Amino acid sequence: MGKLTVRALRAVLVVVLTGTVLVQALMVWTLVSGNDPEDGSLPLTPLRLITILGIGTIQVIGVCVWRLVTMVRRGTVFSDAAFRYVDLIIGAMVAAALVWFAVTAINAPGQRDDPGVTVIMGGIGLAILGGALIVLLLRMLLAQAVARDAEATQLRSELDEVI
Secondary structure, three states: OOHHHHHHHHHHHHHHHHHHHHHHHHHHHHHHHOOOOOOOOOOHHHHHHHHHHHHHHHHHHHHHHHHHHHHHHHOOOOOOHHHHHHHHHHHHHHHHHHHHHHHHHHHHHHHOOOOHHHHHHHHHHHHHHHHHHHHHHHHHHHHHHHHHHHHHHHHHHHHHHHO
């Protein structure tokens, strides 16, 4: 991974993480202070809480990607330590899908005149789960790469003993 790529990815992660922390802080402040700029209808507080949780999943993914990029730069990504971060990304993506399905369920009664919106929202939730499955597939590829790296190290060791 080139230095320019790493810098660009880290810049994007900094912007996303900073933005999500600010939005989360404002939403928590609104909930705690009771200064509701909306009309005060019932679903706002549950939607805000769910949104805060959803933003948290994005933050977990961002931090884990940051750690994996660091491991790539150090050349240590093909180790057992990388699995922890990949597993956290998968878990956060599944949690994000569940949060999205909760938003869909809360929003569905208001969409009786246009149920297509609920169907589209459900499709987005399935797409998020599909993303988690893609990351799971990539985890399996990482496991194969780690196994091959360990095997190569063992073979080099045996070859050094023979020579």
